[in-house]
Amino acid sequence: MIDGMQVLDAIQARGLSYRVEGFALSNFNLTVPGGAVYGFLGPNGAGKTTTIRLLLGLLRPEGGSIKVLGRAVPTDVVRVLRRVGYVPERPHLYLELTVAESIRFHSAFHERYDRAGSDKLVSRFGLPPDRRLSQLSKGELGKLMILQALAQRPDLLVLDEPTDGLDPVVRRDALATILEYVSDTGATVLISSHLVHELERFCDWVGVLDQGSMIAELPMHEFKSGLKRLRVSAGAATADAPFSVLAREAAGVGSEVWTVRGWEPAMSSWFGASHPLKEVVDLDLEEAFVELLRSSRAPVREVA
Amino acid sequence: MFRAILRVQYRESRLAILVLAGIALAIPLVAFRGLDLRSDPWDAFQLLSASGKWSAAYPLLALGLGLVLAGGAWAADHRSRHVYALTLPVARWRYLLLRYIAGGILLLGVGALVYAGGAMALSRLTLPPLLHGYPGGLAIRFCLAGLSAYTLLFALNGITQRAARFLVAGLLLLVVLAALADLLSLDWHPLGRFMDAVLGPYSPLAIFRARWMLIDV
Numbered sequence: 001m002i003d004g005m006q007v008l009d010a011i012q013a014r015g016l017s018y019r020v021e022g023f024a025l026s027n028f029n030l031t032v033p034g035g036a037v038y039g040f041l042g043p044n045g046a047g048k049t050t051t052i053r054l055l056l057g058l059l060r061p062e063g064g065s066i067k068v069l070g071r072a073v074p075t076d077v078v079r080v081l082r083r084v085g086y087v088p089e090r091p092h093l094y095l096e097l098t099v100a101e102s103i104r105f106h107s108a109f110h111e112r113y114d115r116a117g118s119d120k121l122v123s124r125f126g127l128p129p130d131r132r133l134s135q136l137s138k139g140e141l142g143k144l145m146i147l148q149a150l151a152q153r154p155d156l157l158v159l160d161e162p163t164d165g166l167d168p169v170v171r172r173d174a175l176a177t178i179l180e181y182v183s184d185t186g187a188t189v190l191i192s193s194h195l196v197h198e199l200e201r202f203c204d205w206v207g208v209l210d211q212g213s214m215i216a217e218l219p220m221h222e223f224k225s226g227l228k229r230l231r232v233s234a235g236a237a238t239a240d241a242p243f244s245v246l247a248r249e250a251a252g253v254g255s256e257v258w259t260v261r262g263w264e265p266a267m268s269s270w271f272g273a274s275h276p277l278k279e280v281v282d283l284d285l286e287e288a289f290v291e292l293l294r295s296s297r298a299p300v301r302e303v304a
Numbered sequence: 305m306f307r308a309i310l311r312v313q314y315r316e317s318r319l320a321i322l323v324l325a326g327i328a329l330a331i332p333l334v335a336f337r338g339l340d341l342r343s344d345p346w347d348a349f350q351l352l353s354a355s356g357k358w359s360a361a362y363p364l365l366a367l368g369l370g371l372v373l374a375g376g377a378w379a380a381d382h383r384s385r386h387v388y389a390l391t392l393p394v395a396r397w398r399y400l401l402l403r404y405i406a407g408g409i410l411l412l413g414v415g416a417l418v419y420a421g422g423a424m425a426l427s428r429l430t431l432p433p434l435l436h437g438y439p440g441g442l443a444i445r446f447c448l449a450g451l452s453a454y455t456l457l458f459a460l461n462g463i464t465q466r467a468a469r470f471l472v473a474g475l476l477l478l479v480v481l482a483a484l485a486d487l488l489s490l491d492w493h494p495l496g497r498f499m500d501a502v503l504g505p506y507s508p509l510a511i512f513r514a515r516w517m518l519i520d521v
Contacts, residue, residue: 056391058391079393092387092391094388
């Protein structure tokens with residue numbers, strides 16, 4: 001919610017362009033629906049962090065427009081940042097401060113900061129209030145950053161690889177806390193990661209970024225259900241297929257494996273008797289992600 | 305918000321600030337300690353001599369304090385590559401101003417100790433006729449010098465890498481031009497003019513070259 005009105009899209013980026021040495025984002029579009037948990041996927045170096053920094057006004061785009069929670073960025077970025085909790089990929093808090101001081105500092109900038117909630121999270125995460133941030137472990141620092149972002153009571157959480165490098169126990173704790181917050185408040189989440197399986201469990205939207213381009217953006221159920229691996233008889237033509245064939249490989253004598261997108265069960269009738277469909281295999285998000293990347297980098301791969 | 309920034313800035317460089325504050329308080333006390341003051345005409349000479357001997361310590365202290373405060377104002381943000389500062393919901397100019405003022409407040413604190421040290425030292429002395437103590441003047445001069453150094457270093461420390469490259473390139477160009485002018489025997493001294501502009505009588509740093517006497521005529 002913003003100014004009493006429901007915001008349909010929490011983030012809208014249109015025709016975004018940005019260029020630094022060795023990397024370019026051009027004509028980039030991103031839409032994060034309000035209330036969604038949006039998984040922002042991409043391999044290392046794809047441009048996830050750069051995109052997030054553009055969305056939060058840390059970098060200025062060369063072209064295009066950005067709206068976050070209904071307000072233009074970077075023009076109105078201060079108002080936007082009042083409602084956004086941000087967890088960057090690397091610790092950004094002042095390391096000279098103790099945990100308690102860091103919380104006091106952060107709360108001074110956020111009108112809606114929930115001190116009682118932050119106290120609860122300090123004990124839940126087992127953070128030592130009097131210890132300096134420079135003496136905290138990586139996991140403790142990660143938890144503190146998540147705590148700070150949640151205690152702001154944000155309408156939008158932007159998490160840039162929040163659990164990267166954390167051990168599984170800490171990761172599970174952190175993600176559970178984020179999900180609790182989201183289910184309590186209905187906040188929107190943009191979470192970037194290259195750990196695909198991690199996002200699979202709780203994202204309802206997914207955007208896949210590669211080499212500065214958005215190669216897919218769709219609801220998670222479509223992403224997962226439409227991507228299949230089909231085992232078919234060799235030799236079938238794909239020209240008039242009602243789905244798109246991302247990859248096509250030989251698989252033993254007389255068989256091929258196709259990786260397809262936009263698949264629906266009724267489409268099995270498209271395969272005639274001469275080249276029957278033998279098997280439909282679900283792809284998990286990680287496999288789908290890998291296939292998407294492969295197909296975007298080398299769109300047509302013929303049978304080996 | 306301001307108190308939070310002030311606290312962070314103090315935490316960042318408190319050890320150096322406390323050491324400099326201690327020195328600021330101690331200089332006037334040490335300067336006149338152990339003087340053999342009898343009621344003869346040489347009292348004034350001894351006092352002026354001791355005052356003059358320690359006068360260079362104040363501008364050095366002001367410069368050091370400016371350096372420490374400017375470093376402390378930016379250190380934490382440099383370490384986080386400014387990500388934290390830029391994601392706080394406060395306009396950049398306002399954040400910058402708060403950081404600058406916080407350093408100024410800390411500087412005033414040390415300036416107050418310069419005054420206190422001077423006043424304490426003077427309270428132990430009986431000044432001969434024609435000599436006067438200037439603890440207030442010295443403290444104000446200290447604060448202004450410290451503020452000049454702090455402002456300059458705060459700006460230099462806060463500029464972007466690109467701006468820093470331009471600055472260094474500009475200085476190098478100045479050196480090259482001065483060398484060329486010298487080679488061609490031209491009556492043109494760009495480096496000298498630059499130094500005059502930075503340290504000349506009407507520059508903001510000219511205060512460092514003034515008389516820093518706690519006791520003077």
